[in-house]
Amino acid sequence: MNPSPIEAFKRLKRYDDNRPGFQGEHWLVLGAGAALLLASRRSPSAVRRTVGSALGSALLMRAASGRQGLAGVLRYLPLGRRW
Secondary structure (H helix, E strand, C coil), rough: CCHHHHHHHHHHHHHHCCCCCCCHHHHHHHHHHHHHHHHCCCCCCCCHHHHHHHHHHHHHHHHHCHHHHHHHCCCHHHHHCCC
C-alpha cells in the first residue's frame, strides 16, 4: 500500500533533518528558486506559471529559513532582530 502524501512528506522531512548539510547549500537553493521563478514566468500555461511560482517561492523560503540557511544572517540586520 502506498503511503499518503502527508506521510511521504513527513518521511522526507525526517530524512532532510537527519542528513548532514554542505557548505553553501542555501546559496544553491536560493539560485534554484530564483531560476524556477524566472523560468516559470515565460510559460504560456497558467498552471505551469502557478506551480513554478509556488515551488520557486518555497525554495526561496527554504534558502532564507532552512537549516544552515540565511536566517542566521538575518539576526545581524536591523529588520531581523526580534523585539
